[in-house]
Amino acid sequence: MKDAKPTSEPTGRRQRKRQQTASHLATIAFTLFEEYGYEAVTMERIAVEGDVAKATLYSYFPMKEALVAHHLRDEIVEGMAALADQLATHRSFVSRMQFLLRESAAWHAAKRAYLPPYLRYLHGIADSAENGAIQDAGSTVTWNALTAMFRAAQQGSEVARAIPAEQLAWSLQYLLYGAVTHWLLYPDTDLTAAFLQAFALLMNGAAANKPGDARKSISTGKTNPRRSR
Amino acid sequence: MKDAKPTSEPTGRRQRKRQQTASHLATIAFTLFEEYGYEAVTMERIAVEGDVAKATLYSYFPMKEALVAHHLRDEIVEGMAALADQLATHRSFVSRMQFLLRESAAWHAAKRAYLPPYLRYLHGIADSAENGAIQDAGSTVTWNALTAMFRAAQQGSEVARAIPAEQLAWSLQYLLYGAVTHWLLYPDTDLTAAFLQAFALLMNGAAANKPGDARKSISTGKTNPRRSR
DNA sequence: GTTCAAAACCATACGTCGTATGATTTTGTA
DNA sequence: TACAAAATCATACGACGTATGGTTTTGAAC
Numbered sequence: 001m002k003d004a005k006p007t008s009e010p011t012g013r014r015q016r017k018r019q020q021t022a023s024h025l026a027t028i029a030f031t032l033f034e035e036y037g038y039e040a041v042t043m044e045r046i047a048v049e050g051d052v053a054k055a056t057l058y059s060y061f062p063m064k065e066a067l068v069a070h071h072l073r074d075e076i077v078e079g080m081a082a083l084a085d086q087l088a089t090h091r092s093f094v095s096r097m098q099f100l101l102r103e104s105a106a107w108h109a110a111k112r113a114y115l116p117p118y119l120r121y122l123h124g125i126a127d128s129a130e131n132g133a134i135q136d137a138g139s140t141v142t143w144n145a146l147t148a149m150f151r152a153a154q155q156g157s158e159v160a161r162a163i164p165a166e167q168l169a170w171s172l173q174y175l176l177y178g179a180v181t182h183w184l185l186y187p188d189t190d191l192t193a194a195f196l197q198a199f200a201l202l203m204n205g206a207a208a209n210k211p212g213d214a215r216k217s218i219s220t221g222k223t224n225p226r227r228s229r
Numbered sequence: 230m231k232d233a234k235p236t237s238e239p240t241g242r243r244q245r246k247r248q249q250t251a252s253h254l255a256t257i258a259f260t261l262f263e264e265y266g267y268e269a270v271t272m273e274r275i276a277v278e279g280d281v282a283k284a285t286l287y288s289y290f291p292m293k294e295a296l297v298a299h300h301l302r303d304e305i306v307e308g309m310a311a312l313a314d315q316l317a318t319h320r321s322f323v324s325r326m327q328f329l330l331r332e333s334a335a336w337h338a339a340k341r342a343y344l345p346p347y348l349r350y351l352h353g354i355a356d357s358a359e360n361g362a363i364q365d366a367g368s369t370v371t372w373n374a375l376t377a378m379f380r381a382a383q384q385g386s387e388v389a390r391a392i393p394a395e396q397l398a399w400s401l402q403y404l405l406y407g408a409v410t411h412w413l414l415y416p417d418t419d420l421t422a423a424f425l426q427a428f429a430l431l432m433n434g435a436a437a438n439k440p441g442d443a444r445k446s447i448s449t450g451k452t453n454p455r456r457s458r
Numbered sequence: 459g460t461t462c463a464a465a466a467c468c469a470t471a472c473g474t475c476g477t478a479t480g481a482t483t484t485t486g487t488a
Numbered sequence: 489t490a491c492a493a494a495a496t497c498a499t500a501c502g503a504c505g506t507a508t509g510g511t512t513t514t515g516a517a518c
Contacts, residue, residue: 014465014514042503053468058505116356123352126410127345150435160437163426168435170411171404171427178403181355197392198400205434206379206397207447208389218436243485243494271474282497287476 022060022070025050029067038068038117065121068114076141079107093153094203094218100149101176101199104142105192108180115184119177143169159203172202196220251289251299254279258296267297267346294350297343305370308336322382323432323447329378330405330428334421337409344413348406372398388432401431425449 028050032041043064047057061067083103090096108115146169153159159168179194203218257279261270272293276286290296312332319325337344375398382388388397408423432447 018466043505044503053470055469055506056467059466062505064504119352120356123348123410126414127349154437157437159435160433163430163435167426167430170407171430174403174407175400177407178399181352182399185355197396201392201396201400201431201434203434203436204389205430205432205436206388206392207432207434208383208386247495272476273474282499284477284498285496288495291476293475 018060021052025052025057025060026067026070030071033068033114038114063121063124065117065124068117069121072111072114072118073141075111076107079103080141080145093149093156093158097149097199098196100145101195102192104176105195108183108191112184112187115180119180143173146172168202172199175199175202193220247289250281254281254286254289255296255299259300262297262343267343292350292353294346294353297346298350301340301343301347302370304340305336308332309370309374322378322385322387326378326428327425329374330424331421333405334424337412337420341413341416344409348409372402375401397431401428404428404431422449 025046029041029046032046032049043057044054046067047054050057061070083100087096087100090099111118147165150159150165150168154161154165159165175198176195179191179198183189183191183194197220200218200220254275258270258275261275261278272286273283275296276283279286290299312329316325316328319328340347376394379388379394379397383390383394388394404427405424408420408427412418412420412423426449429447429449
């Protein structure tokens with residue numbers, strides 16, 4: 001079944017080649033997007049430029065948005081790796097998360113133009129699943145990271161253990177998603193602030209504080225008068 | 230620039246007639262959807278059946294999804310009105326909200342088939358706004374209701390006043406949105422439970438409870454062994 | 459090496475959405 | 489009655505995404 005004979009190369013070549021051309025096509029597409037704008041570039045064009053038939057292109061990327069998603073996902077993976085070191089320097093969970101959110105907001109701002117198709121793609125997933133196939137793998141990257149952070153915070157007693165870390169990650173993602181959506185509609189609003197507020201809300205909750213409440217609430221993290229280090 | 234009111238705003242009758250045919254078209258469309266399924270019904274067909282040119286149909290509903298949205302929005306308005314009485318019988322904010330969420334979950338389950346295009350529409354809004362026009366008016370109905378409830382709860386000291394009611398409504402909506410999306414992917418999960426959990430999380434927050442915390446946390450509202458009715 | 463079935467690929471046509479065009483009709487108002 | 493704005497119409501079109509049916513690669517088995 002799985003033990004390969006020493007006759008020739010492992011069977012993974014086909015798959016590697018596939019991922020290779022996938023990456024190739026995505027790169028070409030992104031180059032075109034950068035030059036002419038997402039809307040202006042047609043799938044036909046990408047196929048021609050990539051020297052494949054349109055049908056083949058679609059076999060790799062079932063919708064146009066998937067091309068954007070592929071590229072952005074790669075960027076996210078890269079970015080997260082690059083941030084790992086700095087993340088580790090932050091001592092508390094809240095501080096780590098706030099740092100990550102600031103970075104994330106900046107990244108969103110930089111990629112603004114691609115967010116509409118990207119978000120559309122992430123939902124296209126859920127839609128397609130209606131008809132059968134596809135597991136997500138889209139935003140899983142960031143979701144995994146968030147889950148890990150929440151889980152660690154639970155073990156460090158910074159976050160309540162009652163709620164599964166997965167659900168917390170998931171909840172935060174949707175709050176952030178809402179912030180992004182709002183920000184796309186009103187570009188002049190402060191995305192970073194919105195991210196931090198969403199996080200603070202998730203941590204503190206909305207219930208009125210009773211007098212005897214001993215919890216120290218998490219601020220929105222904006223440069224605060226007190227504590228200038 | 231072009232503001233002021235230089236010419237004439239659409240006058241009473243014209244506007245009424247427009248809304249009338251809009252409703253007419255939406256009804257026809259929905260009937261067809263019910264009979265043949267959303268995907269199977271083409272815009273061309275709807276136009277023919279409604280005895281208008283395709284371009285005219287599009288002038289009323291800029292995307293196919295808008296037809297679904299129109300109908301569902303009407304249903305929501307109706308439903309909310311019908312629920313108003315029962316809502317008032319609940320004494321506390323938490324109880325009111327939980328009641329509403331249960332109803333909402335049931336409604337979502339009933340309309341399951343239409344949710345994908347409906348959600349797509351709500352986002353198409355944000356997308357279209359990129360290019361210029363449209364203010365939402367889509368989910369505003371339910372958003373208004375939530376905002377009002379939160380504001381009342383703030384005045385009754387059941388919810389912290391630090392966060393604007395609008396933002397709370399907005400946050401809850403996105404948490405619920407996440408729950409719905411997840412449920413669409415995994416239909417066997419319990420949407421009602423997910424709604425209630427989302428709400429509980431929003432109220433209680435995720436931060437670890439310090440020993441001296443006097444806040445009584447909101448349960449998920451599921452029929453709980455202890456304290457039954 | 460020859461054979462074979464699966465897969466990847468190709469060219470092309472097609473259905474549908476949504477937009478654009480330019481002419482024609484309706485409607486409110488001057 | 490005149491006229492400009494809005495609504496409607498018929499039609500063509502560009503682009504997305506699917507379907508079809510045939511051709512080439514490819515991995516492996518004989």
